[in-house]
Amino acid sequence: MADDDVTTIRVSGTPGYDVLVGRGLLERLPDVLSPKTAKLLIVHAPTLAARAEQLREQLAGRYEVYLAEVPDAENAKRVEVAAFCWGVMGQTDFTRTDAVIGLGGGATTDLAGFVAATWLRGVDVVQIPTTVLGMVDAAVGGKTGINTAEGKNLVGAFHEPRAVLCDLETLDALPKNEILAGFAEIVKAGFIAEPEILEIVEADVDAVTDPGTPQFRRVVELAIGVKARVVGEDFTEQGLREILNYGHTLGHAIEHAERYQWRHGAAIAIGMMFAAELSRLTRNLSDADVERHRSILTSLSLPTTYPVGRWKTLLATMQRDKKARAGMLRFIVLDGIGRPTTLEGPDESLLFLAYQNLADA
Template sequence: MTAPLLVLVGPMGVGKSTVGALVAERLGCVFRDTDDDIVAEQGRTIADIFVDEGEPAFRAIEKRAVRKALAGHDGVLALGGGAILDEDTRALLAGHRVVYLSMDVEEAVKRTGLNVARPLLAVNPRRQWRDLMEARRHLYTEVAGAVVPTDGRNPEEVAQAVLDAVELKTAIPGGQPPDPRQEDVMAAPVTRIQVGGTAGTDPYEVLVGRQLLGELGGLIGDKSHPSPTTTLNGGASRRSNTQRVAVIHPEALAETGEALRADLAGQGFEAVAIQVPNAEEAKTAEVAAYCWKALGQSGFTRTDVIVGVGGGATTDLAGFVAATWLRGVRWIAIPTTVLAMVDAAVGGKTGINTAEGKNLVGSFHPPAGVLCDLAALDSLPVNDYVSGLAEIIKAGFIADPVILELIEADPQAARTPAGPHTAELIERSIKVKAEVVSGDLKESGLREILNYGHTLAHAIEKNERYKWRHGAAVAVGMHFAAELGRLAGRLDDATADRHRTILESVGLPLSYRYDQWPKLLETMKVDKKSRGDLLRFIVLDGLAKPTVLEGPDPAVLLAAYGEVGE
């Protein structure tokens, strides 16, 4: 019977896997993580196990995985954050060399952020962390022979501290690998995409990655946007240390909105949460007026900041409220759906709906920053996730065919955030939009290509009283645009057929009711892209070659819809 050379315990996000791999490398042995064992055995994520079966069932699975690893692994072993809750597991650890990796609450929030894939921190990271540690800290120290703090240290430093604490000799002379990494690899990689700055607008960044909550305070308190000053007796002035932040969130994310508010308040901001209806029901003049009232009652000034967290409808509303309050205040978008990440939260188009159509009232008001935390997608319902793929596919057809190739390589994998190309698909889509809007903020020319499939899509949404998902309507709209381009002699058959194939492969709809064409046509005539009575559509002259088709023959329009209608 074998036994691990070293066992690492500690809370989620502390870096057990990263440090454990480094320690194993220096000792010349194999690293193993019981969380990885569980995922491989169950064929699903730990978050899914929590949701499907509950925590007690997961703990039973975890207990078996830990017992098996302790009996069959002779290298470095890392246990899940809650493994030590089990009394039998603690008893088994008594005969092993155990190190407890610790960190404080501020560092924990930075590393775990809004990561809903960590089931026990899905509501209020700061409060939940404190509660968890109050219940577990004494258990970690009970089983460990040494405690190694990780705060303020990079993984290389922590790994060496672990080796020093247990006095193990390394297999590598000097205890250092040949090419030591200096960066803090415990921090998840973040992709930064710049938007604007080339058309007379202030540039801002879209951050894509995980564990991004720690970035929010810095964006709010950006030194390039100073806090208000207060005049003192005698005319002197001082900078106010309190900045107001309004977190606008949908009802469905009430706990997340409150968690953000509480977290910001804990950082010293004067934070309020403003709850609005879900989805498109939030995008009305009445809801905007409700938000304005809340800002007024909070004493909101031009140097304060709005944070919009939620799907595309919420970020559209938050941006519009920011654009119109005091003629424009800064705002930050935290999109929580695929659709919002790749479309609504990027580019500065904000707006609300009216009885006459979608987004007919709005403003161009770019955010100060966008945080796309991919962890928010881990719990997104599959239909909502797939809906967002429509905007990603659109980016592939108008500008970046690699997107289409990645999806076509494994359509089923593309339907889930656990797919191998999720981050790349989202980043590529954002880059397409960033490049377009950076050169055309106010849709005076090039930016129109982003409306590919949207003219019919908006008409369908209005006809369905906004009960259809936006991505589903865009999918039908792209199918229509492809057929229109083909019938107008613009688009080749292969590329037109490719629309149907790829949209269908991921489960997006291709058709809409044929008898609704007269209503849809009338709605399209008041679309923002129309000029007078002249209908305008974005079509393709070929793959990644978008163009404008003005005033198409009504017979051609009807024939194209004939390919879509059912």
């Protein structure tokens, strides 16, 4: 529903929470905090230092506000960085009624959520994602985590945010390549559940990737809606929530192989091409639907190939992935657009064939 041009998307749960989408939402932060909250820790990346300071000044009359600047991107998701945040909270006597604010992209909100989940066994966190990826994926759903040398998000916790504020104004200054990278998760929602997203992208890719247009806002809200419905039914990923991993098993392996120097969306785009090729081999996904993946991702300037010689390394990483169970690889594949299902324990020769179909020589 919309109120003063703010869209509210409800995520059901215990107790559940609202995702607000609109402009000028940072002013609403006090409205979503507990009336008992006295102290705030704003966790932010270096590029958002000025915005974090503005937010601190805006809130200073009502709360004790502390800032924790953390590294950019995946470098933030390390136990040493989490320990730095815990140290700040300990030194300032954070209690269970105080709150963490995650201000930044997906890595920052993952870290902030993990810090909140683990401090005193759980304090409030309000997520303020400032990237497309953060808005449609990382900040919504209550998954929090950090990386280890062995893989991505292997240490984490499920911890519902108190609220998520998706202020579209924070996207206006983003470089175009950052916006495009975030669209991997948007079109993923289209492939698994909401074909309208794909139709809007295909109709006018320039308009849909401009944060000031109605088309952009529409696909963002549709993608958030998909995630809200799924996590509302399966918060701890016992079944349905797995469909959100479409493209992520290979995608996470590529991120690991690239030492997390690649944008998440670029890796997931290749992962979705792999999942589409695997779907063609195992679920009779049509040639046209596989080509539709390639066409849409290419129109968004996202990669769809990866070197053939990297397969053994990628396979070894996937076998350590948290989505594997009892050593058995699991992939989300498609019976058709909007019809996801799970493929368990496929033969390695089949996986390699699917990979060959998208690999560079």
